[in-house]
Amino acid sequence: MAFIRTKWTPEEAEEWTREDIIIWVLSPISYVLISVGSALSIFLIPIGFLLLALGVIVTIVLFAIANPKLNVISGEYEKRQKEYLERLERITRWEE
Amino acid sequence: MIQFAALDWFWLVIFVLLMTFSGVFFYRLGKRSQADFFLAGRGLPWWLPASSVYATHTATDTPIWIGGVIYKYGLAGLWYAFFSAWCAISAFASARIFRRSLAYTQAEWQSLRFSGLGAELLRGWFAGWQVFMNMFILGWVGIAMGKVCHFLFGWPIWVGLVFFSSLVAIYVLTAGYWGVVVADFQQGVIAFFMIIITSIWGVMAAGGPEKITAKLNSIGQGWRLNPFHFTGTFTGDFPLAWFITMIVIAVLGGFGMGTSIDWYVEAQRIQSSKTVKDASYSIWWGTAFVLFRNSFWAAAIIAFFAMFPHLTNPAEYEMAWYVIGFKVLPVGMVGFFFASILAIHFSTISTHLNLGAMYFTRDIFQHYIKPDASERTLVWVGRITTLVLLLGSFFYGLMMEELTSWLIFALWIMAAGVWLPNILQVIWWRFNSWGYLTAWIANLGLSWLVVWVLPAFKVIPSLPDYVQFWILMFLGALIYIPVTLLTPPEDMDHLVKFYVMSRPYGWWKPVKREAIARGLIKEV
Numbered sequence: 001m002a003f004i005r006t007k008w009t010p011e012e013a014e015e016w017t018r019e020d021i022i023i024w025v026l027s028p029i030s031y032v033l034i035s036v037g038s039a040l041s042i043f044l045i046p047i048g049f050l051l052l053a054l055g056v057i058v059t060i061v062l063f064a065i066a067n068p069k070l071n072v073i074s075g076e077y078e079k080r081q082k083e084y085l086e087r088l089e090r091i092t093r094w095e096e
Numbered sequence: 097m098i099q100f101a102a103l104d105w106f107w108l109v110i111f112v113l114l115m116t117f118s119g120v121f122f123y124r125l126g127k128r129s130q131a132d133f134f135l136a137g138r139g140l141p142w143w144l145p146a147s148s149v150y151a152t153h154t155a156t157d158t159p160i161w162i163g164g165v166i167y168k169y170g171l172a173g174l175w176y177a178f179f180s181a182w183c184a185i186s187a188f189a190s191a192r193i194f195r196r197s198l199a200y201t202q203a204e205w206q207s208l209r210f211s212g213l214g215a216e217l218l219r220g221w222f223a224g225w226q227v228f229m230n231m232f233i234l235g236w237v238g239i240a241m242g243k244v245c246h247f248l249f250g251w252p253i254w255v256g257l258v259f260f261s262s263l264v265a266i267y268v269l270t271a272g273y274w275g276v277v278v279a280d281f282q283q284g285v286i287a288f289f290m291i292i293i294t295s296i297w298g299v300m301a302a303g304g305p306e307k308i309t310a311k312l313n314s315i316g317q318g319w320r321l322n323p324f325h326f327t328g329t330f331t332g333d334f335p336l337a338w339f340i341t342m343i344v345i346a347v348l349g350g351f352g353m354g355t356s357i358d359w360y361v362e363a364q365r366i367q368s369s370k371t372v373k374d375a376s377y378s379i380w381w382g383t384a385f386v387l388f389r390n391s392f393w394a395a396a397i398i399a400f401f402a403m404f405p406h407l408t409n410p411a412e413y414e415m416a417w418y419v420i421g422f423k424v425l426p427v428g429m430v431g432f433f434f435a436s437i438l439a440i441h442f443s444t445i446s447t448h449l450n451l452g453a454m455y456f457t458r459d460i461f462q463h464y465i466k467p468d469a470s471e472r473t474l475v476w477v478g479r480i481t482t483l484v485l486l487l488g489s490f491f492y493g494l495m496m497e498e499l500t501s502w503l504i505f506a507l508w509i510m511a512a513g514v515w516l517p518n519i520l521q522v523i524w525w526r527f528n529s530w531g532y533l534t535a536w537i538a539n540l541g542l543s544w545l546v547v548w549v550l551p552a553f554k555v556i557p558s559l560p561d562y563v564q565f566w567i568l569m570f571l572g573a574l575i576y577i578p579v580t581l582l583t584p585p586e587d588m589d590h591l592v593k594f595y596v597m598s599r600p601y602g603w604w605k606p607v608k609r610e611a612i613a614r615g616l617i618k619e620v
Contacts, residue, residue: 011618016601020188027184027380028347031387035178036323038391039171042296043321043398044305059384066188066376074371077196084597088198091207092458093467 006068013072023066030058098248098422104431111435112263115283115442119267119275126271130462130474133272134200134454135368140277142377145365148277149382150389151284151443152361153180154291157240158440159393159417166397167413169334170320175342177390180358180383185350187380189601190522194353195366195375196598201226202354202363203459206529208597209521211590214529221536223459226360230452231485234261234445235492241441242493247415248422248434257493260438264445265486269479273368273454276446283439284385290436291389293429295396298420302399311402320398341562345515351601352519357511364451396420453481512565513539513572523602525591531580538575542568592616 005012005019033055040048090096100108126133136144165173183191199205203222207215238257245256267275302308312318319325326336349355353363362379369375400416407413421433457478462469469477517535520527546567551558559567585591588610594600595607596616611617 011620014599014617015620020601023188024185027188028181031178031181031184031384034384035174035387035391036171038388039174039323039394040321042299042305042392042395043309045309045321067373070373070376073192074373077372081198084196084198087593088204088208092204092463094463 004065008069008072010072010076013069013076017069019065019069023062026058026062026065030055030062033058097250098430100431100434101427103428104434107428107431108435108438111286111432112438115279115439116263116266118282119279119446120270122271122274122278126274127475129471130457130478132274133475133478134450134458135364136273136277138198138368139370140368140374140378142369142374142381144277144281145369145374145378146380146382146385147284148280148443148447149183149362149365149379150385151280151287151440152447153358153382153386153444154284154287154389154440155237155240155444156244156437156441157237160240160414162390162393163397163400163416164410164414166394167401167407167416170317170325170398170401171323171394172325172334174323174390174394175339178387179342179346179356180386181343181346182350182356182359183362183379183383185347186359186362187350187376187383189351190353191362191366191375191379192372193522193598193600194363195369195372197594198367198597200367200458201455202360203455204463205353208594209586210529210532211587212529214533217533218529219459219463221533223455223463226455227452227460227481227485229357229360230448230455231488232492234448234452234485234489235494235496237441237444237448238489239493239496244418244437247418254490254494258490260441261445261486261489264442265449265482268446268449269482272475272478273364273450276450277368279446280443283443286439287436287443288385288389290433290439292392294417294421294425294433294436295392295399297424298396298417299399301420301424302402308399308402312398315405317401317405320401335560335562338560338562341565345511345565348519349515352515352522354518355511355515361447361451364447364454393417449482449485450478452485453478456481512568513542515565516569516573517576522600525595525604525607526580526585528580528583528586530583531576534579535572535576538572539568542571546571 004022005017033051037048037050037052037055041052042048087096125137128137131137162173162177165176167173169176194205197205197208199208201223203219203226206218206222209215210218238261239253241260242251242253242256245251245260246253267279271278299305299308303311309318309321312320326332326339327334329336345355353359362382365378365382366375369378397416400413400420404413418437421437422430425433457474461477461481462474466473514535517527517532521532546556546559546564550556588607591607592611592614595604596611608617612619
């Protein structure tokens with residue numbers, strides 16, 4: 001099995017897995033790199049361009065990992081959303 | 097005082113008409129139902145709520161405080177604005193859970209996560225507090241616009257507050273959130289490009305990047321280009337300990353809900369997204385643009401410092417970005433620049449008008465006053481509440497000088513002691529409504545003691561804010577954790593329904609086991 005999974009069954013995608021943890025680590029790093037990299041790049045400081053480029057790469061990797069799993073979660077959830085919305089209305093109207 | 101040329105007026109009028117009436121066009125969609133008036137029918141692709149996240153978090157006072165911290169601390173001041181990084185985690189964690197709950201508001205979420213009387217008390221508290229908070233923010237941001245117009249045109253302060261907030265109300269009253277999000281998209285685009293253009297213009301006016309760097313080095317201020325320049329580990333007014341605390345609050349806060357005051361705005365964007373994936377992407381990208389924008393602002397402020405390095409009055413250097421825009425941009429562009437200021441103002445006002453109205457309509461009117469209200473009634477209640485919030489914001493705005501310091505204190509105390517409970521409500525099945533309620537009440541008392549009363553009586557020294565945060569978090573936990581464990585857990589049926597629908601992470605094993613035993617989910 002690959003270290004990073006790209007194929008998910010609906011049941012597997014519902015679980016919080018290693019891929020989620022990797023995303024949680026990469027995502028703040030991406031923000032830091034974009035923030036600092038862009039500010040330094042405006043002043044033409046070489047390390048700024050390097051950090052910005054790294055930020056872009058980390059962002060691409062981040063979404064490459066997140067996208068397949070989120071697609072499956074979204075698709076599966078959409079099937080049940082109507083039923084959940086009906087329950088939400090019942091709770092608000094004190095019927096449940 | 098600023099003099100506009102004919103071209104400036106042209107840009108200004110065109111943009112005001114565009115921003116105001118594009119929202120009105122969505123009148124027919126907005127009036128269809130409560131879900132349309134407050135969540136655009138839950139059908140938006142990610143880039144629309146993302147642009148709304150960006151536009152809403154760019155307000156007239158944002159460049160003022162970013163100007164202040166960058167002028168004082170150089171690029172390290174970027175970290176002051178980095179608290180929005182809670183979205184880095186939240187986009188792929190709590191946003192997913194919240195979107196799956198389908199709750200209109202954070203108040204409604206309380207009655208899905210918790211049950212019984214405790215849940216209702218929490219829902220009522222959150223709803224009332226958010227109606228008040230949105231009115232307060234409207235007054236705060238509105239009066240900032242009044243001051244900007246006074247500075248630019250010499251108008252009395254109330255004119256800028258009343259005139260522009262009323263213009264915004266036109267499209268919020270008619271089209272609700274449809275109007276907000278469509279207008280936010282154009283306003284976000286206008287503001288984003290104008291911030292980039294103005295900032296680059298400012299850098300060039302200061303001689304360009306090389307000259308700015310050389311100038312800073314020549315006057316011994318080269319450290320301003322180091323984003324990691326701290327005043328010590330625990331010493332000075334910008335220590336490493338503050339930075340670490342802020343990163344912990346922001347990043348780990350993303351696992352919870354409500355750990356940032358911005359959560360309540362983002363929650364509406366999350367629910368208006370058409371899928372779970374769109375919800376995640378909307379707040380991630382919206383925040384990425386916020387951080388990218390901050391970098392451009394920071395560059396402009398550094399350029400301003402290179403031009404005027406000896407300002408000591410915050411009232412002067414905090415206005416740096418506005419000064420660049422109005423003094424450096426050529427004729428014709430000044431009107432465009434003012435239009436972008438209106439864009440950032442409109443987007444913030446429209447969001448809080450609609451958001452405050454949603455808390456009242458959904459959580460107070462429908463849940464507690466008229467549960468069987470028709471969709472038509474709910475839309476009208478939304479409109480009337482929007483109008484009341486608008487009028488209330490005028491009142492708050494004009495008495496803001498006396499209130500601001502108290503309310504900022506109120507915001508701060510709500511952030512510190514309930515930061516951890518806001519996470520626990522998501523990650524720990526055993527955390528119950530009584531523990532959460534206790535956390536809010538305890539925090540109120542403890543904050544007064546630690547921040548004001550004990551230092552005033554010299555029992556403890558006046559502490560830096562990051563130390564207050566850790567103390568309040570620890571002291572609060574000593575109260576709400578025992579209360580949680582001494583009161584019964586939430587009803588298991590209720591917890592199982594919540595778990596199956598939202599699939600939270602953390603410590604939910606007993607609930608998951610029960611859901612599997614009932615055949616509601618499969619064991620993987």
